[in-house]
Amino acid sequence: MEPNPESRRGLPQPDADSAAHSVSVAAHVGRRIEEAGGSVSFAEYMHEVLYAPGLGYYAAGASKLGAAGDFVTAPEISPLFGYVLARQVAAVLAQLDGGDVLEPGAGSGALAVSMLNKLAELDALPDRYLILEVSAELKQRQEKRLLAEVPQLMERVCWISQLPEQFVGVVVANEVADAIPVERFLIDNENVMQARVGIGPDGFHWTYAPAPAFLESAVRDIESDIGHALANGYESEVSPGLAGWINGLTSAIDRGLLLLIDYGVTRNEYYAPDRHGGWLRCHFRHHAHSNPLVLPGIQDLTAWVDFSLVAAAARGMNIAGFVTQAHFLLNGGLEDELQNFADLSIERQIELSAQVKLLTLPAEMGENFKCIGFSRGEISTPAALLMADRTHFL
């Protein structure tokens, strides 16, 4: 089945290989839809187009991250991001008297490289640097990159396929929460409807059915939290999988810190009346748009994170802080990382200034991205989370 070209007007043309791959992914999802009797929930659709083995966006060979891919993340923009994170990790490991780092969803391996380099420089290497990656293709790419860029530290790096038990150390997950499949819902005359994906001659299309009990109850909880009913026609997302993922991480941590960085807002902002279209974003060749039903398997799908949901799911750990990415970096030692700035070549200064701007300016990643930290055990709050804390907004 050819995805309907009209519905992706304004987006770049995929190359021939990508277009052929997308046709295979569409055929696979089409079969799932037929097997399911004509439609699948949006969460199932998102899961298939991102993670179907050998086919999904994260499971197959697309470039994904970086200039040649579809989007860039903070560690891809600059190693400064990883250096500041490493400073927080070093402070925690010192208090724990050692321990491990765990990075779920390590993407291209950029963050692991910058953190390991800085931790080595600070003489604060973890016992092990564990990576939990669901994509076999990305795991291979990570191995190759780490072997090329930090060969001397490879003995500490270890890929794991499930969460460790009684983890002691620091967990760092950048832009993983937004990649967890979400459910989409619509309020129709006070009823909660589940957005589902069907298939027809023109490709995939939306269809709606009465919400299953778990989704209805998640939406009613949201209405109770925000203090009013969502309006007729309101459409948005909820992430049942995110709560489960956070629960898994918090249960695994015996002592230490969990740091999550992602684009997101509080629950009140997430379900504000003016956000009646939801928070799904799609990325294809550095074009952001909001139609997840086109380019199956060759574009990234993400949903902004409801940080109030994250905080509720992590109950049992202490909230160490909730700050914007700009505050995280500026309070966490970014300035110290730039201390020899004036001695650098003018080209390097320009390069670094551009990276700092992208990471910290409010109109770039500075405010949309937040960092939330949770601790367990006797650990003092890392410097990056100490100031401009927004926990009270959650």
Ligand SMILES: C[S@@+](CC[C@H](N)C(=O)[O-])C[C@H]1O[C@@H](n2cnc3c(N)ncnc32)[C@H](O)[C@@H]1O
């Ligand atoms: C947007 S990329 C971010 C990559 C990297 N953290 C970065 O900042 O560049 C999302 C990553 O999360 C991984 N991922 C998605 N769901 C996951 C899960 N449940 N556990 C671990 N990794 C996951 C994907 O395979 C991918 O590596």
